[in-house]
Amino acid sequence: MENQSKDPHRHQRSEFSAERVFERAREVIRIEADAVLGLLDQLDHQLVQAAERILRCTGRVVVSGIGKSGHVANKVAATLASTGTPAYFVHPAEAQHGDLGMIQADDVVLAFSNSGETEELSFIAPYIKRLGATLIAVTGNPESRLARAADVHLNAAVRAEACPLNLAPTASTSAALALGDALALVLLDLRGFSAEDFARSHPGGSLGRRLLIRVEDVMRTGQQLPAVQLGTAVTDAFAEMSAKRMGMTAVTDDQQRVMGIFTDGDLRRVLSQGTDIRGVQIDQVMSKQPKTIDRHRLASEVAHLMESTRINHLLVVDDAGRLEGAVGIHDLFAAKIL
Numbered sequence: 578m579e580n581q582s583k584d585p586h587r588h589q590r591s592e593f594s595a596e597r598v599f600e601r602a603r604e605v606i607r608i609e610a611d612a613v614l615g616l617l618d619q620l621d622h623q624l625v626q627a628a629e630r631i632l633r634c635t636g637r638v639v640v641s642g643i644g645k646s647g648h649v650a651n652k653v654a655a656t657l658a659s660t661g662t663p664a665y666f667v668h669p670a671e672a673q674h675g676d677l678g679m680i681q682a683d684d685v686v687l688a689f690s691n692s693g694e695t696e697e698l699s700f701i702a703p704y705i706k707r708l709g710a711t712l713i714a715v716t717g718n719p720e721s722r723l724a725r726a727a728d729v730h731l732n733a734a735v736r737a738e739a740c741p742l743n744l745a746p747t748a749s750t751s752a753a754l755a756l757g758d759a760l761a762l763v764l765l766d767l768r769g770f771s772a773e774d775f776a777r778s779h780p781g782g783s784l785g786r787r788l789l790i791r792v793e794d795v796m797r798t799g800q801q802l803p804a805v806q807l808g809t810a811v812t813d814a815f816a817e818m819s820a821k822r823m824g825m826t827a828v829t830d831d832q833q834r835v836m837g838i839f840t841d842g843d844l845r846r847v848l849s850q851g852t853d854i855r856g857v858q859i860d861q862v863m864s865k866q867p868k869t870i871d872r873h874r875l876a877s878e879v880a881h882l883m884e885s886t887r888i889n890h891l892l893v894v895d896d897a898g899r900l901e902g903a904v905g906i907h908d909l910f911a912a913k914i915l
Contacts, residue, residue, distance in 0.1 A: 636683035653757030693721020796902030
């Protein structure tokens with residue numbers, strides 16, 4: 578029988594078990610959590626300087642890094658940009674071949690490198706300084722080339738990686754990311770950045786919808802708005818409701834001031850009492866003094882009011898009480914407010 582030689586590159590797998598999975602996962606999470614908590618003792622006045630330099634910056638924050646640190650830098654740039662600090666990512670290798678022109682003298686460069694000896698960042702650091710831009714380095718080695726070249730250094734050192742070989746960046750990237758987030762949110766606080774400001778940079782998200790969309794953006798008006806005047810027959814009011822498909826109609830006087838509302842529920846109540854609606858006028862069966870809202874109020878406030886009062890429609894009026902529109906609960910669902 579022919580001998581089969583073993584592949585020298587084939588790894589010996591560990592025996593699979595649920596206990597081994599949980600044990601290793603818990604160890605990784607503990608090491609990474611310890612790395613992040615360890616930053617608390619490493620924070621110093623350099624963080625204050627970094628925040629001050631960025632606050633005074635009249636240009637942009639240019640965030641850079643390569644490899645796993647590059648992924649961290651990309652995320653920190655996105656966090657800064659969405660929380661009030663204009664920022665973008667530049668790849669350090671691309672910077673050597675033209676993208677350095679994206680950096681100006683009034684910018685702040687925030688460079689991430691665990692070793693602080695990344696060749697690409699070390700290569701462009703002198704050019705950044707020559708431009709007159711501020712260089713803030715986030716490294717795990719305060720004595721590294723990048724740390725020494727920087728105007729400000731943030732220490733993101735960790736005792737060990739979660740990788741059992743102590744090779745794959747794990748705890749170090751968690752620490753660097755946490756430090757970047759800390760800096761971004763310190764700046765958010767110092768700028769007085771609000772939830773409304775955040776929503777303006779996230780108009781497509783649920784927060785943007787809740788904080789930016791107003792009643793006037795979702796209310797029904799014109800030919801879509803069901804409305805009848807005082808003295809209208811209930812049968813005609815019902816025809817208006819059916820035609821506009823809103824489950825109600827506003828009732829106004831001859832000056833378009835809201836006098837009441839008549840809903841599907843009101844119609845069912847009248848019919849359940851055995852009332853012959855032929856010849857009955859809307860004034861006799863409408864709900865008087867209905868809840869109304871201003872067109873400039875947030876749609877999210879309408880949603881809260883509807884939920885708390887268990888009503889499905891609100892009439893929109895101007896300062897004189899004249900009808901301007903109406904909002905139904907289905908309109909809020911369509912706008913993804915609910």
